[in-house]
Amino acid sequence: MANLSDIIEDFIKKxxxxxxxxxxxxxxxxxxxxxxxxxxxxxxxxxxxxTLERGYFVESRRGGGGYIRIxxxxxxxxxxxxxxxxxxxxxxxxSEAKAIxxxxxxxxxxxxxxxxxxxxxxxxxxxxLSPADQDMVRARIMKAVITALMDHEARKGGN
Amino acid sequence: MANLSDIIEDFIKKxxxxxxxxxxxxxxxxxxxxxxxxxxxxxxxxxxxxTLERGYFVESRRGGGGYIRIxxxxxxxxxxxxxxxxxxxxxxxxSEAKAIxxxxxxxxxxxxxxxxxxxxxxxxxxxxLSPADQDMVRARIMKAVITALMDHEARKGGN
DNA sequence: AGTTTTTGACCTTCTTTGACCTTTAATTAT
DNA sequence: ATAATTAAAGGTCAAAGAAGGTCAAAAACT
Numbered sequence: 001m002a003n004l005s006d007i008i009e010d011f012i013k014k015x016x017x018x019x020x021x022x023x024x025x026x027x028x029x030x031x032x033x034x035x036x037x038x039x040x041x042x043x044x045x046x047x048x049x050x051t052l053e054r055g056y057f058v059e060s061r062r063g064g065g066g067y068i069r070i071x072x073x074x075x076x077x078x079x080x081x082x083x084x085x086x087x088x089x090x091x092x093x094x095s096e097a098k099a100i101x102x103x104x105x106x107x108x109x110x111x112x113x114x115x116x117x118x119x120x121x122x123x124x125x126x127x128x129l130s131p132a133d134q135d136m137v138r139a140r141i142m143k144a145v146i147t148a149l150m151d152h153e154a155r156k157g158g159n
Numbered sequence: 160m161a162n163l164s165d166i167i168e169d170f171i172k173k174x175x176x177x178x179x180x181x182x183x184x185x186x187x188x189x190x191x192x193x194x195x196x197x198x199x200x201x202x203x204x205x206x207x208x209x210t211l212e213r214g215y216f217v218e219s220r221r222g223g224g225g226y227i228r229i230x231x232x233x234x235x236x237x238x239x240x241x242x243x244x245x246x247x248x249x250x251x252x253x254s255e256a257k258a259i260x261x262x263x264x265x266x267x268x269x270x271x272x273x274x275x276x277x278x279x280x281x282x283x284x285x286x287x288l289s290p291a292d293q294d295m296v297r298a299r300i301m302k303a304v305i306t307a308l309m310d311h312e313a314r315k316g317g318n
Numbered sequence: 319a320g321t322t323t324t325t326g327a328c329c330t331t332c333t334t335t336g337a338c339c340t341t342t343a344a345t346t347a348t
Numbered sequence: 349a350t351a352a353t354t355a356a357a358g359g360t361c362a363a364a365g366a367a368g369g370t371c372a373a374a375a376a377c378t
Contacts, residue, residue: 003224003366005333028358038335043359048332063342066357095220095331113311114276120307121280121300125206125217128299131330131370133288137296140285148279152272162377164323187368197325202369207322222332225367 004037009049011035012070022072028060046070053087053096055103075107081150085143091135097122097142109149118145167194167201168208171229181231205229211299211306212244232306233313240268240309244302250294253283256301268308277304 008031015024032039050056050070060068084100092100098119105115120126122138129137161169167190174183191198209215209229216230234241243259251259257278264274279285281297288296 003222003333006224029356039358040336040360041334044333060358061342062340062356062358064344064356066342068358093331113308114273116307116311117273117276117304120216120303123216123218123303126211126299126303127296129288129292129296137286137288140287141280141300144279144282144285145276148275149272152275162323188366198368199326199370200324203323219368220332221330221366221368223334223366225332227368 004035004041005045005048008035008037008042008045012045012050016072022074024070024072025067026070027066028068042068053084053103054099055107080107081109081146085146088139088142088146090139091132092139092142093135094122094124094138097138100142104146118142121145163194163196163200164204164207167196167204170194171204171209175231178231181233183229183231184226185229186225187227201227211302214306216306216310230310232310234306234309235313238309239266240305244305247298247301247305249298250291251298251301252294253281253297256281256297259301263305277301280304 012024012026015026016022026042028039028042031042035041046058046068050058052073055073055075057071057073058068059071060066084104088097088100101110101115101118101122104110105112110118121141124131124134127134127137171183171185174185175181185201187198187201190201194200205217205227209217211232214232214234216232217227218230219225219227243263247256247259260269260274260277260281263269264271269277281300283293286293286296
């Protein structure tokens with residue numbers, strides 16, 4: 001984990017621990033200065049790690065007194081899994097799939113054990129197919145599993 | 160006598176001696192440089208020697224700060240799950256796979272939820288491939304998942 | 319002959335940097 | 349007071365850099 005983007009990502013995520021509201025404001029230049037990097041690297045981290053699919057919403061304002069505000073989204077039980085299924089679509093890369101699985105765990109939709117099961121099932125070394133087929137099969141597996149989870153929840157809840 | 164691939168294999172395996180967690184990270188180019196070989200030879204060694212069947216799990220990431228992570232799976236000898244993996248082999252039909260999953264549930268190796276997750280993952284309707292490929296991919300997924308479960312249990316159970 | 323290993327050319331993904339741009343607030347000049 | 353200017357943010361985009369991946373042909377074993 002030697003790259004700066006990951007370090008910045010972790011740093012920001014830790015800042016959320018002190019923010020019970022789940023809303024955080026940062027100054028781009030201050031942060032860039034702290035990490036001794038180009039300011040645009042902060043944007044890079046935000047656009048690759050703090051996306052909607054990963055459960056964050058980013059707003060900002062320029063000019064004097066400007067800021068970047070990052071909100072950690074609270075999931076809406078009923079629609080959360082449905083949205084993820086839509087996001088997955090027909091094909092998904094290994095790294096995106098992994099991000100989704102991690103998010104499901106963070107949101108406590110799946111257990112750690114289940115996370116491991118899923119990661120194993122979609123790992124490219126375990127899917128001996130052409131890259132394009134891998135992405136397609138991965139999307140199918142992900143959607144099937146999430147659908148199964150939804151069904152399970154529904155049955156439990158409705159009895 | 161020993162060819163380069165064997166030497167690299169041994170070298171990597173020795174590196175595990177210093178890693179009590181059984182998780183190792185290497186740099187492909189660094190390693191290729193050390194052994195004065197083509198970088199792709201490292202991939203060759205990984206795909207032929209560090210497979211699930213041999214008890215390893217490989218993940219990687221490209222780009223700056225990229226890496227190849229090799230996990231030596233912790234598996235207790237003589238475990239029931241190991242027999243199942245052998246039984247699965249290279250290819251398995253949907254009905255056989257389903258029977259195995261149900262058996263795992265009956266033996267309380269997996270929860271009901273996990274059973275549903277697995278059944279969804281290996282269902283033929285979710286694997287848009289030729290029948291032969293389906294059976295092969297299904298076997299891979301089953302083995303990967305069972306291996307992940309064994310590793311998870313072994314790590315949890317205080318090594 | 320058949321299988322395994324080795325090599326190399328070419329590809330994809332992810333990160334970092336920098337030059338240039340836009341928006342907003344604060345200050346200054348009229 | 350208002351308009352013009354300056355300062356203070358943040359934004360964009362493309363190029364360069366830093367990994368790792370793939371595939372098939374050639375070479376070396378058995």
